[in-house]
Amino acid sequence: MVQESSAAADTKIVRRQSKAAQHVSVDICVVGAGISGVSAALEAARLGRQVAIVDGLPTLGGQAVNSIIGTFCGLFANGTHGHQFTYGIAEDILRDLGKIPGALYRRHGPVTTVVYYDEIALGRWVEEQIRAAGITVILGAVLRDVHLDGRRVKELELATRYGDMRLSATGFVDATGDAALTWQAGFACRESASRQVYGTQMVVLENIDEASHPTREEIAARMMEKGEAYQLVRRNAVSFVIPGRGIAVLNMTHTETPLEPLAAAKSQLEGKAQADRAVQFLKAEFPKCFGQSRVRAYGNPGIRQTRWIVGRHQLSVDEVRNGTRFPDAIGRTAWPIELHDHGAGYVWQTFPEDHTHYIPLGSLTPAEADNLVAAGRCIDADLAALSSVRVMGPCIAMGAAAAHALDLAGSGSVHQIDIASLGRRLHDNLERNDAQPRSELSAEEKRHAEEKRQTERTHA
Numbered sequence: 001m002v003q004e005s006s007a008a009a010d011t012k013i014v015r016r017q018s019k020a021a022q023h024v025s026v027d028i029c030v031v032g033a034g035i036s037g038v039s040a041a042l043e044a045a046r047l048g049r050q051v052a053i054v055d056g057l058p059t060l061g062g063q064a065v066n067s068i069i070g071t072f073c074g075l076f077a078n079g080t081h082g083h084q085f086t087y088g089i090a091e092d093i094l095r096d097l098g099k100i101p102g103a104l105y106r107r108h109g110p111v112t113t114v115v116y117y118d119e120i121a122l123g124r125w126v127e128e129q130i131r132a133a134g135i136t137v138i139l140g141a142v143l144r145d146v147h148l149d150g151r152r153v154k155e156l157e158l159a160t161r162y163g164d165m166r167l168s169a170t171g172f173v174d175a176t177g178d179a180a181l182t183w184q185a186g187f188a189c190r191e192s193a194s195r196q197v198y199g200t201q202m203v204v205l206e207n208i209d210e211a212s213h214p215t216r217e218e219i220a221a222r223m224m225e226k227g228e229a230y231q232l233v234r235r236n237a238v239s240f241v242i243p244g245r246g247i248a249v250l251n252m253t254h255t256e257t258p259l260e261p262l263a264a265a266k267s268q269l270e271g272k273a274q275a276d277r278a279v280q281f282l283k284a285e286f287p288k289c290f291g292q293s294r295v296r297a298y299g300n301p302g303i304r305q306t307r308w309i310v311g312r313h314q315l316s317v318d319e320v321r322n323g324t325r326f327p328d329a330i331g332r333t334a335w336p337i338e339l340h341d342h343g344a345g346y347v348w349q350t351f352p353e354d355h356t357h358y359i360p361l362g363s364l365t366p367a368e369a370d371n372l373v374a375a376g377r378c379i380d381a382d383l384a385a386l387s388s389v390r391v392m393g394p395c396i397a398m399g400a401a402a403a404h405a406l407d408l409a410g411s412g413s414v415h416q417i418d419i420a421s422l423g424r425r426l427h428d429n430l431e432r433n434d435a436q437p438r439s440e441l442s443a444e445e446k447r448h449a450e451e452k453r454q455t456e457r458t459h460a
Contacts (some may be wrong), residue, residue, distance in 0.1 A: 021157070021164035023137060026050040027448075028406050029156065029167055031143065032061020032175030035392055038126050038378035039089050039399025040173045045133040047407045052136040052167060054158065057300075059139065060130060064392065065123040068299035069201045070242070070249040072115040074335035075393030079353040080109035081436045084121030085332050086393045087428040088400045089129070097121050105243055106436075111336065111350050113436065116242050116249075138165065146185040151370040151413075153185055171371045171406030171414075174349040175399065178259060179307045179378035183362065187368045188310040195383060198254035198340045199308075201271030202299035203279065205239075205248045205290065213241050213248065222285050229279040233274055236345035239282065247296065252278040254343045258305045268301050304340055304377065304390065310379030320385045321351075326360035328419045330405075331389075331429050332395025333357065339387040347384070358430075359389055361405060361414075361422065364398060370413035373402040397429045411420070 028044045030037045033055035041053040055062065075090060076082040094115070097103040103121040107114050138158065145157040153172045158165040162215060174181040179189050194255050214222075220236050227235045237252035245378055255271035275298065282290040313326075317337065319437075334355050339347040351357075363380045364373050374380075375398035377390040404425045408417040423430065 007290070008450070009032060012139070017225045019163060021166045023166045023168070024052060024138070025137060025168045026052045027169060028052075028171045028173065028403065029054065029169035030173040030175055031055075031156070032177060032376065033057070033060045033374060034175060034177065034395070035064040035137075036395040036399040036402075037062065037173065037175030038130070039396045039397075040175060040375055040402045041135050042089055042129055042133055043400045043403035044407065045135055046232065047403065048116065049403075049407060051133070052138060054138045054143075054156070054167065054171070056141060057139065057241050059123070060137070061123045061126050063128065063300070063302060065119050066300045067302040068119050068204055068249065068297060069302065069392070070119060070202070071240070072117060072392045074333040074391035075115065076113040076436065077353070078112045078334045078349065078351060078355060080113070081354065082112055082334070083433040083435050085334070085356075085429070086397045087432060088396060090393065090396045092129075093117075093122065093125060096125055097363070099351050102242075102245055107240075108436075112334065114325070116240065118242070120243075138167070141165070143180055143184055146181065148185060151368060153181075153369065153372050156181075160206050168438055170411060171409065173399070173402045173406070174309070174372060174374045174378060175301060175376050175402075177306070179309050182309045182366050182369070182372065182374065182378070185369065185372070187366045187372070189307050190310055190380070191307050192305075192383060193412075195341045196256060197304050198343065199257040199271070199304055199385060200251055200302040200340075201253045201255055201275045202302055203250040203252075203275045203295055204297045204299075205250060205279065205282075205293040206296040208241070208246060208248050208293045209289045210243065210246060212286070213239070214286050214289060219282075219286075226281070227286065230277050232277055232281060233343050235346065237278070248290075248293070249422045250278060250282075254340065255301065257301065257306050259306055262364075271301055272298055304425060305383065305386055308378040308386070309374045309380050310368075311374070312365050312367050313360050313361045313380065313387045315359065315363045315379070315380055315381035315389070317384035320357045320388050323355055323357050325358050326362070327359040328361040328422070329430055330361050330364065330401035330422070330426055331359045331394050333359075333389055333391070333394040335388050335391050337384050337388045338391075339384050341383065347387075357388065359394060359398065361401065364402060365405070365414050370415065371406065371409065373405050373414055375399045375402040397426075400429065401426055422430065
């Protein structure tokens, strides 16, 4: 039994006045710890820069981990075994998670290769990589103010539950998703005035019967037939199985994603209510697969697009469709136009196997700022163009490009860096074409390939 000494074991304290904000100074500050922000932070650290990464959540990983997206999309060229587009931390993740049984699964086709991943394994990978790189981490932080010196961001004011902070840096990355840093700095941003882009409440179901999982076409047909009876908002949705784990990840809801606090909280609750109705639908309509299933986890709200920067160049859907190769290209992908602009479904327009489209540095650089680069879903693009470049593969490429652009700029302007030097640094993400190993196709892959050939014959 532990006996306390006669002296008090603790100290009574009373808050009488505000403490001075703690100050941190680094070379490069990344605001937003999703996949693009993590890519930027790790790349900057590998360049020998002192780096800080800031996020409003109490954990790293952003949507990639905490919204349970579960898939690396846009990482490979089209076709069942298209070559890899993005390297850097993407290559590291595929290598390291590939060593963990069940942490990665590649689904080849019918459009492209999508990599399913265990979000717990990815989350720990991110944490360990950030820790090993010696990056300063500030979590649970609210951006209160941004101080400028002309066209340069100089310092951020942050509020955390542990006290206020000031963070100064030579260069900044806006990987917030909502362009929060750019917006708070007073630089011009864009919002859609005419069309809503919907988010998704992801859900993980466990204890499913994998062998009985219906096809996407079967789920979509049943949702169109009976969706009204279950009060489903979205009628064209996805349930995908992580093979060998007895779980399915549901992408079956459409929720509004407002930038107003009360409306955002209300929408989050509505998203989970939609998810519950989707689970009820699956259990009742496909009982052999889902009848004994239960919800293992609800992700944080998944957000596709809200507010974005005004860059030196706005990427257009015509440039995406034409595969325009920009002089200042920093990344590439071939992901389809995937625009979730109506509640019941979404636009899905695929590209040929030889298609590639590119992202210019001008879409990452706010026109009014010299030391700020955006990465991820808040770069400058029209709605349809952004829907094809906001997925994981190109977001990793954007993060790497942001780090290199700021490294090249130093105390100068990102608008005046040597673009040829940037291109040489980003060579792998622009030119490297490592082929994927071609093992024997699974039965599912063969079926998808045959469905694709049938579709192509019909359209021909």
